[in-house]
Amino acid sequence: EAFAGRKSKRLTVSHAFHSPHMDGMLDDFRQVAEGITFAAPRIPVVSNLTGALVSDEMGSAEFFFAGTGARRVDLPTYAFQRQRFWPSAVAFAGGDPESIGLGDAAHPLLGATVALADSGGVLLAGRLSLETHPWLADHVIHGGVLLPGTAFVELALCAGDQVGCDVVEELTLEAPLVLPERGGVQLQLVVEAPAVGGGRAFAVYSRRQDVVGEELWTRHGSGVLASGARS
Known part of the structure; x- marks a missing residue:
């Protein structure tokens, strides 16, 4: 003008x-x-x-x-x-996650899975946050957002699919998993090697992702996975 x-x-x-x-x-x-x-x-x-x-x-x-x-x-x-001139993380991984032993867990709560070399167990890992999983905000108890118990069942079933077990024989919830308002939590589900009789013990752990320093992992639940065909 x-x-x-x-x-x-x-x-x-x-x-x-x-x-x-x-x-x-x-x-x-x-x-x-x-x-x-x-x-x-x-x-x-x-x-x-x-x-x-x-x-x-x-x-x-x-x-x-x-x-x-x-x-x-x-x-x-x-x-x-x-x-953009940032180096690609894929390049450091040798082209894809599978090249360093990581597999896709194919689950909305778990992003990767890896077979443990020294024990015959399996580790499943993921990240939870209200930004990436906004539906979790519906489960509020005493002012805090908790991962619902049914989600732990779903995690156990996903782990069972990874190791060929189709039954959650035992599941004990030990501590609530509280999601922060900002940021997220790292999630790990550890499945042990098969015991005598074929059952596989497992445990669910988490820790805050945005905490500076080495924060200890919190164990939230444990149980046993099994095959439905066993007696």
Whole structure:
């Protein structure tokens, strides 16, 4: 918009003045500027080229940046054109999680599974938060958001699927799992190697993800997984 005193008028132009579309009419614009008589400005003007007050250097058609030592440079890219140069975590993993022994748990509460090398057990891990699992906010007890007991059953069933057990033979809840208002908790479900008779003991642990330092894991429940075919 052009401003004169307290009045304003929207200019009837088809494009922005500071766009490359200006290049096609610079010669015509110069002819018009050369036919105008200029006077020193009555209102002080600070040049964005020199940073000093303008005297009479604007009174010429030769005013853009000739003679100032300025040069043209490429403008920064827009936000949607930016390029990222952070190293990919996939590259450190050798291409995919499976290359370092991690498998997909294929469960909304558990993200990865790995077979433990020294015990024949299995570890399932995940992350819970109100941001990623907003439906958990419906289970409020005494002002705190708790992981419901049915979720522990679901975790046990998921673990059973990973080790070939289709029955949760035992499940004892030992401590509530409280979700923080902000941030999340790391979740681990450890399944031990098969015992005599085929049953596999398991336990569920968690700890706050945003706590600085080494926080101890809290054990929330334990039980036994089994196969429905055993006697």
